Amino acid sequence: MFEALTERLGQVFRRLSGRGRLSERDVDEALREVRLALLEADVHYRVVKTFTERVRARATGAEVLEGLAPAHQVVRIVRDELTQLLGGRAEPLRVDPPWPAVFVMVGLQGSGKTTAAGKLAHLLRRQGRRVLLVACDLQRPAAVAQLEVLARQAGVDFFGVPGGMTPPDVAKAGVAHARRGGHEVVVVDTAGRQHVDEALMAEASHIVEAVQARQVLLVVDAMTGQDAVNVAQAFVARMRIDGIVLTKLDGDARGGAALSVREVTGAPILFAGTGERLDGLEPFHPDRMAGRILGMGDVLTLIERAEQAVEAERAREMVKRLREDAFGLDDFLEQLRQVRRMGPLDQVLAMIPGLGGRLPAGLKVDERELSRIEAIIQSMTPQERRQPSIIDGSRRRRIAAGSGTTVQDVNRLLKQYEEARRMLRHLARGQGPRAGWRRGSL
Structure with missing residues (x-):
């Protein structure tokens, strides 16, 4: 929902960061853009006025304008004021006794x-x-x-x-x-x-x-x-x-x-x-x-979703299989299903710090790709899922025909599986990902 606003605010802050030290005029110009971005996002005009006045009062202080990295401090002020605008802190539902x-x-x-x-x-x-x-x-x-x-x-x-x-x-x-x-x-x-x-x-x-x-x-x-x-x-x-x-x-x-x-x-x-x-x-x-709106991600919600999607016992079993090098295509499919249970993939990606603000506006991840992967894996025999190394050319043609896909789709899946297996095995052994792996290969 906030893609357009996130993009507009990101442009404003990038221009600020390129100016080094800031003047009150720089802040005023930036806040004019922020004001327009909020109004275009359909924020109530009185709310926009109050918000920008609060940000300006804090951003034009000597501590900010004369300090180090003033543009970063302005971003922090905007984040703090956005947080206050949205309520300041989370309000829990009161489910304590007496019941019901x-x-x-x-x-x-x-x-x-x-x-x-x-x-x-x-x-x-x-x-x-x-x-x-x-x-x-x-x-x-x-x-x-x-x-x-x-x-x-x-x-x-x-x-x-x-x-x-x-x-x-x-x-x-x-x-x-x-x-x-x-x-x-x-x-x-x-x-x-x-x-x-x-x-x-x-x-x-x-x-x-x-x-x-x-x-x-x-x-x-x-x-x-x-x-x-x-x-x-x-x-x-x-x-x-x-x-x-x-x-x-x-x-x-x-x-x-x-x-x-x-x-x-x-x-x-x-x-x-x-x-x-x-x-x-x-x-x-x-x-x-506020962090999501400013493209800073939301790692805490991402962790909470992961904890809900992944059962602790199954996670321990998966780590054990990785260490024993017994991670097969059934395991790979289960990992994809767990990611899917965390919510729409574009939402999950937007919660990753440093990535949310860089995603193209209106990005929609094609959920059909996961269905295609599932169809390919389910077209394999149990032995092929356990030992993908035995899948030769003729088997690939049979799997493609059985899943309604192409041999190229099968080849791409097997390559993704191998890279995922290698990376997860290193993570399970505490070694971290290898340097030099291509970004986005998964």
Whole structure:
């Protein structure tokens, strides 16, 4: 979402770094470009004005202009102020006792509220919580059935009634069911509307009061730009909002909602939706998001995704196989699948420090390549997967025909496998990668 903004800011800072010592005029010129970049990214104009004023006040101080590497200090100031703009620090969800802790999801129809409820339930279950999803959206056709499907996919319990009860009564019955069943967390999905109206606010407020909600989470669609900010302002003005869930943050919009909503509403961003899958919801870290926007990567989130994707026991077994030189094509395929579970590859690449800001704007990694690799490996015999060295010309032709690919595709895969095996073997033995390997060969 932030590719265009990242590229524009990167150009500004590169020009600054080429000037050595800076003057106030240099800073003003750079901030003019920053201001334009933020406005083009659909950031609220009042937020842009406040942000640039804060950066200028700090960047024109004697300590910066007369110090060493002033351009680097300006970048640090921009990063710090972006972090503050986004909330300063991560705000955790309050799931401590007394239980059940009840979270009510509110928002407009089409914002991704029901899906966000399922994702939140999935995230909490992975953290070891016993979760109940309660369906109180009785307005939208099939909303109850959709939430039941999400509950099944997330591995959590579900509560819904066929009809005849008001949404607040359903919510109360769901919390009572959770209390009897020993659930620690209840996530309540509520009805939305096409726009903010009094009926929507009244129903949501009655549900919040009926269940004595621990926190009320407003779900807004980041793809709608300034409309998302306007919706958030309308909700905050009419009812209690404890946190915001930004959905579709991996979309093609300009990202202004994420940079505006915290400053404009005062409500913290708790979660960001980054994909269609149930694991596509992650806690929102202002400092990490600021690093992504400035092209500095996000290594902590990358590590967390890797830990979720890779089981510790399987990782130890893989290291053992590498040391024994028993790393075959099945292992290679498993490694690729683990990387795939970390999320879309363009997102993963953007989190690598030093690489995120250098990726071409709008880069989309072709996920079909992984499917092609999988088809080639699955067209091999078990012996060929264990001992790729036996794959001669005739075998390559047979594998290509069986996988619907070409012999060149098979050759390329075997070369990638061999280079990956060699590199991983050296890493497993603590030797590090060899100097002279071609960058990007994997």
